[in-house]
Every structure is written in C-alpha cells, then in structure tokens.
Amino acid sequence: xxxxLDRLNIYASRLVLQKEYLMPGHRACQGCAxxxxxxxxxxxxxxxxxxxxxxxxxxxxxxxxxxxxxxxPWIHVAFENAAAVASGIEAGLKALMxxxxxxxxxxxxxxxxxxxxxxxxxxxALSGAMERGxxxxxxxxxxxxxxxTGIQRSSxxxxxxxxxxxxxxxxxxxxxxxxxxxxxxAAAHNIPYVATACPSYPxxxxxxxxxxxxxxxxxxIHILSVCPTGWRLPPQLAIHxxxxxxxxxxxPLYEVERGKxxxxxxxxxxxxxxxxxxxxxxxxxxxxxxxxxxQQRVLEExxxxxxxxxxTNEG
Amino acid sequence: xxxxxxxxxxxxxQEVEAEKGTMLLPVALEYGFEIPHLCYHEAVSPYGACRxxxxxxxxxxxxxxxTSCNYPVDEGIDVTTxxxxxxxxxxxxxxxxxxxAPHSERIKKLAYEAGIKETRFxxxxxxxxxxxxxxxxxxxxxxxxxxxxxxxxxxxxxxGPPFADPIACIACGACVYICPTDxxxxxxxxxxxxxxxxxxxxxxxxxxxxxxxxxxxxxxxxIIDKVNLPKDFYxxxxxxxxxx
Numbered sequence: 001x002x003x004x005l006d007r008l009n010i011y012a013s014r015l016v017l018q019k020e021y022l023m024p025g026h027r028a029c030q031g032c033a034x035x036x037x038x039x040x041x042x043x044x045x046x047x048x049x050x051x052x053x054x055x056x057x058x059x060x061x062x063x064x065x066x067x068x069x070x071x072x073p074w075i076h077v078a079f080e081n082a083a084a085v086a087s088g089i090e091a092g093l094k095a096l097m098x099x100x101x102x103x104x105x106x107x108x109x110x111x112x113x114x115x116x117x118x119x120x121x122x123x124x125a126l127s128g129a130m131e132r133g134x135x136x137x138x139x140x141x142x143x144x145x146x147x148x149t150g151i152q153r154s155s156x157x158x159x160x161x162x163x164x165x166x167x168x169x170x171x172x173x174x175x176x177x178x179x180x181x182x183x184x185x186a187a188a189h190n191i192p193y194v195a196t197a198c199p200s201y202p203x204x205x206x207x208x209x210x211x212x213x214x215x216x217x218x219x220x221i222h223i224l225s226v227c228p229t230g231w232r233l234p235p236q237l238a239i240h241x242x243x244x245x246x247x248x249x250x251x252p253l254y255e256v257e258r259g260k261x262x263x264x265x266x267x268x269x270x271x272x273x274x275x276x277x278x279x280x281x282x283x284x285x286x287x288x289x290x291x292x293x294x295q296q297r298v299l300e301e302x303x304x305x306x307x308x309x310x311x312t313n314e315g
Numbered sequence: 316x317x318x319x320x321x322x323x324x325x326x327x328x329q330e331v332e333a334e335k336g337t338m339l340l341p342v343a344l345e346y347g348f349e350i351p352h353l354c355y356h357e358a359v360s361p362y363g364a365c366r367x368x369x370x371x372x373x374x375x376x377x378x379x380x381x382t383s384c385n386y387p388v389d390e391g392i393d394v395t396t397x398x399x400x401x402x403x404x405x406x407x408x409x410x411x412x413x414x415x416a417p418h419s420e421r422i423k424k425l426a427y428e429a430g431i432k433e434t435r436f437x438x439x440x441x442x443x444x445x446x447x448x449x450x451x452x453x454x455x456x457x458x459x460x461x462x463x464x465x466x467x468x469x470x471x472x473x474x475g476p477p478f479a480d481p482i483a484c485i486a487c488g489a490c491v492y493i494c495p496t497d498x499x500x501x502x503x504x505x506x507x508x509x510x511x512x513x514x515x516x517x518x519x520x521x522x523x524x525x526x527x528x529x530x531x532x533x534x535x536x537x538i539i540d541k542v543n544l545p546k547d548f549y550x551x552x553x554x555x556x557x558x559x
Contacts, residue, residue, distance in 0.1 A: 010487055010530075010534075010538070011457060011458045011487045011489040012487075012488060012489050012492040014358055014457050014489075015356065015453065015457065015489060016360050018357060019359075045343070047347055048347060105349070128522055142460075193355075203492075236557075237557065238556065240554065240557035243553070243554045243557070247554060270322055271525070283412065310359065
C-alpha cells in the first residue's frame with residue numbers, strides 16, 4: 001500500500017498522530033522544509049526517543065539558550081560526533097537494561113545532522129557507528145550547503161549551485177563538483193536499512209522512519225530538505241520544489257532494505273530538470289549547455305538506480 | 316474557558332494526572348506504558364472491539380478486567396497494565412485474532428511478542444478483517460462520506476457498503492491507511508483507482524497541464540460540492556498547481 005501513500009493526502013493526513021515532540025515557536029525561517037521533516041521524524045519516533053544532534057540549522061533554531069522546542073531528551077554535540085554520541089547512548093542503555101538499572105523496553109536512539117555534519121565533518125564517526133552495528137537511526141537533513149553559517153558549499157551541494165563560497169561568476173559557474181552520493185555510501189556499509197525521503201512526501205517519510213526504528217541495527221535516512229533562504233526560492237514553493245526534485249529524478253526516493261533496492265515513487269517518465277532549476281535563484285546563472293549536462297547526469301544516475309532495483313530483486 | 320477538572324490516579328503504582336473524562340488508554344500511552352491495541356485511534360471515537368487493551372482497574376476496592384480505550388479515568392482508581400490475568404486473557408484474544416487474520420504482520424508480531432507460536436483454533440477465511448470498525452468510523456467521522464458500515468449479525472458480521480453497492484465511496488483511501496491488518500487494498504491502473512475490498516473503481520482526473528491522473532474525479536466533485544469550490548479548482552495536479 002505504501003506505493004500510493006502520497007496520493008492519500010486529503011483525508012489520511014487527519015489520521016496522523018497529533019502529539020508533537022518538536023514544539024512550535026522555534027526560530028526556523030519561513031517555508032523551512034527541514035524543520036517540517038524533523039517534526040514528522042520526531043512524531044514517528046515518539047516519546048521513548050533520545051536524540052543526539054550535531055551542530056546545524058536544526059540545533060540553532062530549536063534551542064536558543066534559555067528555551068527549547070524539544071519534548072524528548074535531546075543532546076547537542078559537536079559537529080563531527082553525532083553518530084558517536086548516539087552509539088554511546090545506545091550502548092549505555094543496553095548496559096543499563098542488562099544490569100537492571102532500567103526495565104527492559106524499547107527506546108529509540110536517533111542521531112541527526114545536516115548534510116555538512118554528515119557527508120563532510122561527521123562521515124568518519126557515522127561510518128564507525130554503522131560498522132559497529134549499533135541499533136540507532138541516523139537522519140541526515142540535506143539542505144545542500146552550510147545554511148546555518150551563511151550558505152557555504154558542502155560536498156552535498158549540487159553541480160552548478162551558487163553559494164557564498166562557490167559564487168557564480170564569469171569564470172566559474174558556481175559549484176564545480178557533483179553532489180556526493182551519501183545514501184550509497186551508507187548502503188555500502190551493508191547496514192539493514194537505508195532510505196531517501198523528502199517532506200514533500202510526508203507519508204512516505206513517516207513510513208520510512210517507522211521502518212528504520214523497527215529494524216534492529218543501524219538505519220540511515222537521507223532527507224532532502226528544501227531551504228528557501230539558501231536556495232533563493234520563494235518560501236511558498238518549498239514543498240513544490242521538493243516534489244519537483246523527486247519528479248525530475250534529481251533526488252529519487254528509494255529504500256535499501258537488507259540489500260534490496262526499491263523505488264518508493266516509481267515514475268514512468270521524468271519531468272525535465274529545467275522545471276526544478278528555473279525556480280531557484282542559486283541556479284539562475286546556468287546556461288542551456290550546463291542544464292543539458294545536468295539533465296544527462298540525472299538520467300544516467302536514474303538509469304543506474306533502476307538497474308540496481310532490477311538486479312537486487314531478481315530471483 | 317472553564318478550568319479543566321483534573322483527576323489523579325495510579326498506573327502500575329505511578330501517580331499520573333489527566334483531565335476528567337478522557338479515556339484511560341491515551342493517558343497510559345502518554346505516560347509511556349505499553350498497552351497493545353488495534354482498534355483505537357485518537358482521531359475517532361473509541362469502540363472497544365479488539366479487546367487487546369485490557370487492563371485491571373481497581374475502584375472502591377473492587378478489581379475488574381476492562382478495555383482501557385473506552386474507560387473514562389476517575390479520581391483514585393488503581394490501574395494495573397500487566398498482570399497474570401491480563402496476560403492470560405490477552406494471549407487468548409491474540410490466538411483468536413490470529414485465527415481470523417493469519418496473514419496480518421501486525422497481529423503476527425503481537426502474538427510473537429506474547430509468546431504464541433500458533434493458534435489452536437481453525438483458521439477462518441475472512442480476508443484478514445478483524446471487524447475492528449476503524450474503517451467504518453473513519454469513513455463516518457473523519458471523511459464524512461459514510462460509504463461503509465457493519466452488515467449482518469453474529470458470525471456473518473462483516474464491513475462493507477450497503478447492499479454491496481459502493482455508491483457513496485469516494486475512493487479517498489483513508490480506510491486503506493487506517494486498517495490495522497492491511498486487509499483493505501488499493502490499486503491504481505492507468506487512470507483508474509480501485510479500492511479492492513469495497514469493489515469500487517473510479518476514473519481519475521487527469522492534470523490539465525502535465526496529463527498525469529492524480530485523484531478520482533468523483534471524489535474531487537464531491538469535495539467541490541461539499542465546500543463550494545470553483546468548478547475548475549482541481550484542474551491541475553498538486554505539483555502543477557503549486558507552480559502557478
């Protein structure tokens with residue numbers, strides 16, 4: 001049934017649990033899709049949940065000093081070690097339950113970080129935690145640059161995007177490297193569950209978080225979070241941009257469950273990438289040739305992904 | 316606004332506080348007590364069909380087993396969520412449910428956690444429906460389409476559209492989403508959507524811009540009529556509409 005989940009949005013959305021664990025009043029920008037995604041993730045993981053959060057937008061907006069938006073235990077750690085702290089929490093809980101300091105129960109452990117905290121700075125700690133096989137959920141909120149410090153490029157910034165450290169000029173047209181494929185890096189660790197999600201498809205996102213929490217062992221979820229401020233996009237188009245990212249094939253939604261790939265939103269035909277690029281100010285300088293180049297790359301990657309789906313589901 | 320009257324009582328020895336008249340199950344879940352349940356959902360009224368949320372309530376010195384989803388909390392009651400009696404009753408209920416819905420992942424998981432490997436009862440061929448009534452309540456209370464209801468009595472009791480004619484079903488899929496045993500299935504083929512259990516097939520509206528079908532025409536017209544929207548409100552699919 002999850003194949004059609006995003007189509008049920010009219011009435012099924014009223015059946016989503018109403019209890020919130022990330023409270024309103026935080027300092028996120030208008031139209032921030034990242035905080036929306038975080039709210040949905042926190043809602044699914046529920047009350048028995050401990051969060052280790054790396055520095056980033058979501059840390060800044062949810063905990064300005066005397067205040068907090070969190071209704072669950074939440075610990076802010078340094079940029080590089082959210083995964084390490086989460087594995088420590090998980091190991092600690094396990095020891096406590098074994099020695100009888102805590103009754104046996106299911107407590108979700110979640111680590112969260114932005115794309116910088118995951119694919120640049122925290123990669124080493126994350127790789128270690130996934131390799132050791134701790135039972136935790138790692139959620140990466142990918143807004144494709146260091147937005148919180150003022151839009152500096154990260155390894156997750158897509159080709160051609162203009163940021164303050166990869167400005168578009170006469171010689172260099174924005175970011176010159178391709179986006180790092182972080183979900184594939186996680187999948188290469190052979191962990192039980194890897195998924196990509198987007199808050200523009202809320203049911204799909206929640207279903208994936210639920211799956212990740214239920215599965216024993218490490219789970220990695222990569223969430224594309226549209227950032228109207230950094231992407232130079234009108235705030236009211238945040239959800240639209242997320243849908244376009246999926247429908248153009250730039251950010252395909254898929255999951256890898258115990259090595260088996262599955263497309264969550266299987267599109268018979270992709271929209272042209274131009275639809276996605278033209279609404280964003282960070283891509284405004286792109287020439288038709290560069291757009292062609294991006295289109296080529298997107299189709300290639302999508303084909304590759306489809307092949308993986310076919311290959312892993314044989315027999 | 317008048318002050319809410321709060322009551323204090325104990326769950327498993329822990330002092331808790333809740334608004335008078337709220338049901339016991341949501342309060343217990345809120346405080347982190349694990350009570351299995353299938354037919355309860357906070358968006359609709361409690362019904363007490365699955366019987367899994369059994370707890371022991373002691374009131375004025377008398378103890379009895381009762382379903383917590385439709386038990387209003389009261390001052391000074393003493394609730395036990397996990398005793399020998401409760402476990403025994405719950406295991407029996409799970410075995411019966413397992414015989415009714417042998418393919419349901421959720422029931423299988425609950426049964427496994429309660430230590431049940433297989434059921435003693437003969438399996439029933441009723442398509443995994445446990446008659447929890449969630450779909451019927453959601454259709455009536457949340458959607459407002461009122462397309463399905465309980466039909467027949469006794470062992471012939473079933474859920475479905477009246478006289479097997481799903482004329483009021485708008486194929487919104489809320490019942491598909493809520494069903495705890497996943498026995499209501501939805502299929503989309505080309506420009507048609509089918510809710511398999513109710514045997515309802517509706518033609519989908521195609522987006523005037525990108526040409527993709529996105530929602531049943533009947534459903535869109537139903538919404539347009541209900542809330543007085545302009546006739547062309549749903550010409551575009553959600554993606555194309557936002558881009559305008």
